[in-house]
Amino acid sequence: MGLRHTKKAEQALTVLVVEPRATDLEQTRMTLGEAGFRVVPVTRFDAASPLFEAIRPDAVVLAAQGPDFAAVQVARRLLQMCRGTVPILYLVDPLDMAAVRHCLDKGQGVDVVTRSSLGEELVLRLRAQLRLRSAVRQAMLPTGGHSSEAxxxxxxxxxxxxxxxxxxxxxxxxxxxxxxxxxxxxxxxxxxxxxxxxxxxxxxxxxxxxxxxxxxxxxxxxxxxxxxxxxxxxxxxxxxxxxxxxxxxxxxxxxxxxxxxxxxxxxxxxxxxxxxxxxxxxxxxxxxxxxxxxxxxxxxxxxxxxxxxxxxx
Missing domain, CATH: 3.30.70.270 (Reverse transcriptase/Diguanylate cyclase domain)
Known part of the structure; x- marks a missing residue:
């Protein structure tokens, strides 16, 4: 078990990206790939849960768009599957205030990131969440003077x-x-x-x-x-x-x-x-x-x- 975790730590972190628009999906894939992430891109929201279960990604990015905002339903399902242990982000268009408001009001508490041409905010948010998750997991280990009670x-x-x-x-x-x-x-x-x-x-x-x-x-x-x-x-x-x-x-x-x-x-x-x-x-x-x-x-x-x-x- 320990060897398995060691090998995973040496590999690029995997991000599942669900984006119906092929052009935007490719841009996001390139942005995250250049930042060192291994990207699994998919255009269909109904494929997100089976893929999530199969590959167990380190993080998930869901494009949130109206009118149905399928990303919110997918996020709810993924949160149930991982019990909140995998960071999830909504990716919204910068001028789509309806999407931003919908995600803030009904998005299950998932973070919202605005899409940009260079993708700096998405990369920073992913790194921040993954580093924080790693720090919490490390601190929860009963080593180095830490314990969950402490x-x-x-x-x-x-x-x-x-x-x-x-x-x-x-x-x-x-x-x-x-x-x-x-x-x-x-x-x-x-x-x-x-x-x-x-x-x-x-x-x-x-x-x-x-x-x-x-x-x-x-x-x-x-x-x-x-x-x-x-x-x-x-x-x-x-x-x-x-x-x-x-x-x-x-x-x-x-x-x-x-x-x-x-x-x-x-x-x-x-x-x-x-x-x-x-x-x-x-x-x-x-x-x-x-x-x-x-x-x-x-x-x-x-x-x-x-x-x-x-x-x-």
Whole structure:
């Protein structure tokens, strides 16, 4: 088994590309081939699942186009088959805002990449997701002082602050070598401490666990969610510039607005405040970036509370 994994590591990583338009498929194949990937191109979406099962690719790229957006249905099937272990990307035309919106709203949390003539964004996103996946798998091995217990928050099962800082450092090194960007989104549960004081630690902890599930269901496959404080969470968004953060925040807010947790006859509606930083817009150590996101969160919370006080006067 170990020899098999070693041989695969020495080979080019395999990307399954599903693109109905032959011209675009060839362009994507050439772009990824020149970047060192082994590409398996196919024009039919109904062939994606059988091919995926046969070749077990390292990543998948699906061209997302209207009116049927078959790529979304294929992504749902592939995610079930691999249980979220294989990075998947939607490839959309730069002016097709309907496709972008559809993928963000109903795309199963899969990342969206805009098609470009040179394909730099696609290559960067693929490398970012594959390197992050490799780093997580390596860190999960019980070697080098790491174990799965040491990487995770014992209450929620999310990654902890220490491991998140390691992943941020990895992203910084990747950007220094290949270029690109990443972002951090911090979220804090509103009124958590008041709830804990009123209802006790048990209910407060159940709210934390429930909120961690909501975060996990909202973000993309390549994103990493961590618990970094008592009621504070953080999401690492690889290969995501500051321009992409508002969409992520909107998805998180909308998902939390629908969330309900029934505990001992009570219905809890978790709400949260969000803040963010993006690299290299902000440059610093992993700890400085993490603290910067938390400071942005606290500033947003102070602004909201000031607005609420003004409305009461």
């Amino acid at each position: 990487l995770r928050d014992p209450l929620t099962g999310l990654y902890n602050r220490t491991f998140l800082l390691e992943l941020i450092a990895l992203e910084i090194r990747r950007i220094e070598r290949f270029g690109g960007s990443f972002s951090l989104v911090a979220g804090s549960l509103d009124d958590f401490r008041a709830l804990r004081k009123e209802s006790g630690h048990g209910i407060a902890e159940r709210l934390l666990v429930y909120s961690s599930v909501v975060f996990g269901q909202t973000v993309r496959e390549a994103d990493v969610v961590a618990r970094v404080g008592e009621e504070e969470f953080m999401v690492l968004l690889p290969a995501t510039p500051a321009e992409g953060v508002p969409d992520v925040m909107t998805r998180v807010r909308e998902r939390f607005a629908l969330a309900r947790l029934q505990v001992e006859g009570r219905v809890l509606r978790p709400s949260l405040t969000l803040g963010s930083v993006s690299y290299p817009d902000m440059v610093g150590s992993p700890m400085q970036l993490l603290n910067g996101a938390l400071q942005s969160l606290r500033k947003a919370r102070d602004t909201r509370r000031s607005a609420e006080l003004e409305m009461m006067i």
